[in-house]
Amino acid sequence: MELHGVALQRETAANPVTCSDFLHFATALFGLTTFEMTGRRQRGNAGIRGPQSALTDFLASNNISAAQIRDEYDRRAAEAARQAAEEEEQAADAEYQDEAPPEPQPESPEEKSRKRKRQQAIEKIKKSKEFARRKARRTGEPDDDDDVLADEMMNEKQRPIPGQLANCEICGKRFTVTPYSKTGPDGGLLCADCSKKHTDGGKKGPAKKRNSGLGRRQNQSKLLDGFAIPGARSLLETCIKKVADNIDDVDEFGDLPPLVMHRLSQILSRNRAVTRKTLDLFLRPEHKELNIYDCAKLQTDDFHKILATMPALTRLNLRFVTAMKDEVFEYMMARDMKIQDLHLNSPNLVSDDCWRQLFTKFGPQLQSLKLWNLDSAFDDETAEVMSKTCTLLRRLKLKYLDKIGDKTLEAISTMKTLQHLSFHLTQETNPEPLLQVISQLGPNLYSLSLESFQLADDRLVQHIHDNCRELIKLRITDNAVIADKAMAELFRGWSNPALKFVDFSGLRDVDMSNPAGPPEAVGLASDGFVALMEHSGAKIEKLKVTSCRHISHAAYEEVFAENRRYPALKSLDIAFNAPVDDYIMQCIFRCCPALTKIVVFGCLKIRDVRVPKGVAVIGTLGAKLTVDGIAQKEIV
Amino acid sequence: MESSTQSEYVTLVSCDGFEFILPRSSACVSGTIRRMLDPSSKFSEAITGRCVLENLSGVVLEKVCEYFLYNEKHKDQANVADMDVPAELCLELLMAADYLDT
Numbered sequence: 001m002e003l004h005g006v007a008l009q010r011e012t013a014a015n016p017v018t019c020s021d022f023l024h025f026a027t028a029l030f031g032l033t034t035f036e037m038t039g040r041r042q043r044g045n046a047g048i049r050g051p052q053s054a055l056t057d058f059l060a061s062n063n064i065s066a067a068q069i070r071d072e073y074d075r076r077a078a079e080a081a082r083q084a085a086e087e088e089e090q091a092a093d094a095e096y097q098d099e100a101p102p103e104p105q106p107e108s109p110e111e112k113s114r115k116r117k118r119q120q121a122i123e124k125i126k127k128s129k130e131f132a133r134r135k136a137r138r139t140g141e142p143d144d145d146d147d148v149l150a151d152e153m154m155n156e157k158q159r160p161i162p163g164q165l166a167n168c169e170i171c172g173k174r175f176t177v178t179p180y181s182k183t184g185p186d187g188g189l190l191c192a193d194c195s196k197k198h199t200d201g202g203k204k205g206p207a208k209k210r211n212s213g214l215g216r217r218q219n220q221s222k223l224l225d226g227f228a229i230p231g232a233r234s235l236l237e238t239c240i241k242k243v244a245d246n247i248d249d250v251d252e253f254g255d256l257p258p259l260v261m262h263r264l265s266q267i268l269s270r271n272r273a274v275t276r277k278t279l280d281l282f283l284r285p286e287h288k289e290l291n292i293y294d295c296a297k298l299q300t301d302d303f304h305k306i307l308a309t310m311p312a313l314t315r316l317n318l319r320f321v322t323a324m325k326d327e328v329f330e331y332m333m334a335r336d337m338k339i340q341d342l343h344l345n346s347p348n349l350v351s352d353d354c355w356r357q358l359f360t361k362f363g364p365q366l367q368s369l370k371l372w373n374l375d376s377a378f379d380d381e382t383a384e385v386m387s388k389t390c391t392l393l394r395r396l397k398l399k400y401l402d403k404i405g406d407k408t409l410e411a412i413s414t415m416k417t418l419q420h421l422s423f424h425l426t427q428e429t430n431p432e433p434l435l436q437v438i439s440q441l442g443p444n445l446y447s448l449s450l451e452s453f454q455l456a457d458d459r460l461v462q463h464i465h466d467n468c469r470e471l472i473k474l475r476i477t478d479n480a481v482i483a484d485k486a487m488a489e490l491f492r493g494w495s496n497p498a499l500k501f502v503d504f505s506g507l508r509d510v511d512m513s514n515p516a517g518p519p520e521a522v523g524l525a526s527d528g529f530v531a532l533m534e535h536s537g538a539k540i541e542k543l544k545v546t547s548c549r550h551i552s553h554a555a556y557e558e559v560f561a562e563n564r565r566y567p568a569l570k571s572l573d574i575a576f577n578a579p580v581d582d583y584i585m586q587c588i589f590r591c592c593p594a595l596t597k598i599v600v601f602g603c604l605k606i607r608d609v610r611v612p613k614g615v616a617v618i619g620t621l622g623a624k625l626t627v628d629g630i631a632q633k634e635i636v
Numbered sequence: 637m638e639s640s641t642q643s644e645y646v647t648l649v650s651c652d653g654f655e656f657i658l659p660r661s662s663a664c665v666s667g668t669i670r671r672m673l674d675p676s677s678k679f680s681e682a683i684t685g686r687c688v689l690e691n692l693s694g695v696v697l698e699k700v701c702e703y704f705l706y707n708e709k710h711k712d713q714a715n716v717a718d719m720d721v722p723a724e725l726c727l728e729l730l731m732a733a734d735y736l737d738t
Contacts, residue, residue: 219715230713230714230716232703232706232710232711233718234733235707235732235733235736236730238721239721239726242718242721242726243726245723250727254727256734257734260730260734613712613714
């Protein structure tokens with residue numbers, strides 16, 4: 001009987017929806033407030049009242065019969081009344097026969113048909129795909145659960161869809177169903193207020209999984225920067241990052257030490273956040289140096305302002321200074337500034353004349369000069385003026401300067417004070433002027449960086465071997481002429497102490513039709529690599545042999561043999577060295593206790609590596625990396 | 637004297653008189669405090685186990701202490717998130733971090 005009652009209630013709750021929804025629709029349409037929305041709830045014969053004639057007309061025009069709607073309603077109301085009466089009767093019966101089980105009531109033909117319909121619907125549900133899917137989800141439960149499941153789905157089907165009206169299960173209030181309406185404890189829907197209360201009191205959603213660390217993207221970014229040191233970042237670095245993030249709210253830096261200012265400048269430049277406003281924070285009259293790595297958003301006026309507010313400047317390091325013009329240089333000269341270190345990237349609007357004036361005026365006081373990306377100015381003649389006037393220059397770096405070539409190299413070979421020399425010229429130069437530079441300046445050089453001298457040959461390394469005694473850093477890149485034998489001879493019996501920084505990337509033969517290379521190996525190959533590590537292994541900190549693809553597996557095995565140790569090696573780049581495999585990797589980790597970063601792009605034989613803690617392995621493809629027994633998600 | 641240098645906890649005092657008592661190992665995350673407390677230095681801080689930091693206010697020192705414990709908690713863990721620093725404090729905290737060598 002009870003079940004029967006519930007079914008009936010459901011029917012009354014589900015069926016009238018069409019009617020009430022329609023009423024709601026009509027109210028919205030005509031603003032007919034006289035329409036009795038609550039009438040349906042009232043027991044008895046309260047009919048629908050209102051200006052029916054107009055509505056009926058409208059409905060009729062839309063092929064809807066108002067009479068039918070009313071009849072349906074009347075029938076349901078009558079049924080509800082009868083049901084209520086029956087229940088009362090039964091309750092009275094129960095009072096008399098407390099212990100006796102309630103007898104099944106005879107069912108009216110109407111109810112029978114309804115039950116049949118429901119049974120049919122349930123059968124239909126049982127055959128549906130959705131049912132099969134849900135059943136599959138509930139594996140391990142007995143088969144007779146089918147009925148329960150079908151019943152559940154049936155009830156779900158009968159639930160009002162969003163936009164319709166329903167009665168709240170808890171407070172009984174009428175409300176519009178939304179997709180966010182919650183299900184009450186007995187399966188009915190709840191109104192907005194009750195939904196809130198219900199969730200507050202009831203179970204909360206599954207606790208969100210919080211990673212203990214940063215997001216995956218940030219982790220990978222850190223790894224690509226070669227940063228895999230465990231533990232929290234230092235408070236100083238944390239604060240610097242935070243300040244950089246909130247740079248727009250900072251009015252003044254206060255007495256920040258220059259080192260911190262430098263770091264801030266680096267971060268802001270990388271974020272491309274150096275503007276006229278943020279620049280002001282860095283302009284401090286008492287400071288002697290200024291480093292801004294991105295001046296792309298600054299105007300010519302801003303450079304004037306820098307020079308005007310910082311008269312004590314000795315070190316001016318500005319990158320991407322497109323807006324720097326002759327006037328700025330002239331102002332600098334007029335103010336008689338004591339610039340000793342001048343590092344400028346792309347001051348292309350400064351004319352050659354102005355460069356020469358600058359060298360004539362400041363040449364004798366300059367200690368370091370670094371220039372990048374000059375395509376429309378700075379020619380050989382200017383370089384000659386520089387070589388004559390810069391009598392104290394110790395560091396010289398010229399990269400991507402379009403207008404200089406052999407003559408510049410010849411001029412530079414006369415600058416005997418140079419200790420650090422770095423070239424990356426865009427013009428192709430002959431080998432001889434470079435040899436002249438090495439033989440003249442070699443004995444004093446601490447660092448030598450020669451990128452993309454593609455015509456340089458064995459004589460270059462022979463000259464380095466013969467002349468250089470003090471080198472700490474050596475870089476020769478992108479050359480397919482120098483032979484492996486010459487490279488090996490460079491390091492054998494070289495009176496130069498062990499190198500700390502070595503970069504021989506791209507020293508290899510390039511011939512598509514002969515990937516193994518000529519029989520006499522070209523570039524840095526096995527022999528040269530072994531000789532290099534024998535010579536510099538004790539002190540080497542940074543080694544880059546990218547694309548030196550003729551280094552054999554055997555050479556790697558020899559260099560990273562069990563008894564060899566490279567105590568200072570921190571950063572190793574062996575990208576595109578195809579022979580490197582898992583075994584070599586483990587040998588490398590064993591031989592290099594100080595290693596923090598290893599780059600292995602294009603080393604496809606690396607499949608499964610145990611990585612020591614604190615080492616960033618960059619560039620594996622589909623390999624399994626394990627740190628402390630925990631598999632890592634790989635980069636790329 | 638010997639016993640106090642061995643004490644497990646140390647006291648950090650801010651310029652406005654707030655005292656923070658925390659494990660010695662945490663406080664020694666800071667290079668400056670580590671050197672202050674080094675028994676071989678014979679500084680009074682090392683003897684009493686009490687560091688008066690005249691240039692740090694209580695608010696800043698509280699955050700610094702929070703960092704000390706945060707650092708200790710996440711020691712040797714990979715991929716540690718940065719500790720949250722309130723934006724209004726970060727410049728002061730930056731100076732403190734520079735001074736404390738952390």
